[in-house]
Amino acid sequence: MSAAESERILVVGGGIAGLWTALELARKGRELTVLERDPPPPEASADEAFKSWERKGVGHLRHSHAFLARLHILIRDHYPDLMRELLDAGCREIGFSDNLPIALKDRYKAVPGDKDMTILTSRRTTLEYILRRYAGRQQNIRFETGTLVRDVLTEKTADGTLRVTGVKAERNGETKDWLADIVIDAAGKNSQIIDWLNERGAGITEEAERAGILYFTRHYRLRDGVDEPARTKVPGAGDLGFIKYGLFPADNGCFSITLAVPEIEMELRRAIVRPETFDAICAQLPGIAQWTSGETSDPVSRVFGMGELISRWRHMTKDGSPRVLNFFPIGDSVIRTNPLYGRGCSFAGVAAEGLAEILDRTNDMRERARLYHACLAKELRQHYDDMVKQDLAAAKRARNALDPDYKPGVKARLIKSFAEDAILPAIRGDVELLRAFMRSFHMVDPPNTWLRDPRNVSKVLTTWARGKKRNADLYPPKLGPGRREMLTSLGLSPTADSERLKSA
Ligand SMILES: Cc1cc2nc3c(=O)[nH]c(=O)nc-3n(C[C@H](O)[C@H](O)[C@H](O)COP(=O)(O)OP(=O)(O)OC[C@H]3O[C@@H](n4cnc5c(N)ncnc54)[C@H](O)[C@@H]3O)c2cc1C
Incomplete structure (x- = not known):
């Protein structure tokens, strides 16, 4: 066994980023331990995982999720057997041609690269349950569940740089030190490890922007013997300004609807968590109405809401020098993205692939840190910047829509x-x-x-x-009613938010 292969590796968190990292490192022949605070998934089935998998560590577990093509490619090319298991469990591949506007369908001729634009979608519980089960079968990945990391262990190098040497974790009321040569922070958006490092002077900085929206998701199941409605001219996803909507076909006869509302729309965001309001909105969106009608499906969950959505990029190096050694944050702990773009899991997959390759390339701890953060910047920064730019513009449009005196220049x-x-x-x-x-x-x-x-x-x-x-034929059909019409139909005041803004 080479020195690198005998390195003790701890992954904190067994969510999406932790699982990808574990798989990518295991694929390279490394052994590692995943410390996860939550229990493992129930063994039984995808339905059971949706119903009863307790995941206090992942507040967004029951929100709509889809994996973009970038992650689909990674699974397809690195883990064909995992892909088979995901599809067998009911996860769906939605290809480029499936989402073509109806007018283009007749003219469409497939080219080889089209296979590289396939989305993988299902309930996130199903995606994660199968991923977790697959990772759990790998000989060189050990899961320690019910293990809550409470602190990080560090020492200083001769030049004063912090070096991570392990973590302190609690399990069944007992605290234990876990020593490691490499600690990977995959503890998600609420990870505290970087805060603990900063308390010890790491000086890790971050930039953050509000995503400007709140996310609301409800799940449905097709009624017995009823097929999914046929695609029509009106797409299953769209942007009305005051609501963005998306239909997520899922596994085993399930699907979910996500409605995203600008933060500034106070009336709507307060009302939308009521199931009857949520469904009344869906009934007015032509791309969705048929799916949520009582003849087609039954709702199988409450409306899950999620706010405090931000995009955040943490800077782990300064002038090319790492702030901390032997420590690699991955997934939401280092880069958070607006869920609307569906990029978070792909960001984690790309980073995991890069990290596994870099750890093999060099044993030098400074070089590893430098290369890893350079890899994140090269692969992900442009996508992050583009997203933040679009979010700022969308928030501005939402504000302007509430200002009756606004005249665009x-x-x-x-x-x-x-x-x-x-x-x-x-x-x-x-x-x-x-x-x-x-x-x-x-x-x-x-x-x-x-x-x-x-x-x-x-x-x-x-x-x-x-x-x-x-160009009249090329415009999309009407996606739904205007703001005034929708809010009035829901019994909400279409002017209350404008008046509130005026008096603020
Ligand atoms: C509403 C919403 C919808 C989204 N939709 C999409 C989508 O469609 N497509 C997409 O690609 N991305 C989507 N994302 C983003 C995606 O969910 C995240 O980027 C992804 O979950 C990040 O993975 P992670 O492993 O970093 O964090 P998580 O998946 O949150 O996992 C963190 C893990 O760490 C564990 N943990 C936390 N603290 C500790 C501790 N102290 N000790 C031990 N374990 C700990 C948790 O229990 C959890 O298992 C969405 C996000 C949100 C909020």
């Missing part, structure tokens, strides 16, 4: 028109453009790569120049 009108009258109709009318656009969405290409190709720019500008009338 020339620049704002031009940007809106470019998005709505150039990009949108162009990609809805051209398979090649849509394909190029979706590659960035799936993180297969860096953001906006497609707009750097002069041929694509020319197509978009030509569409814009043709004007609304001649």
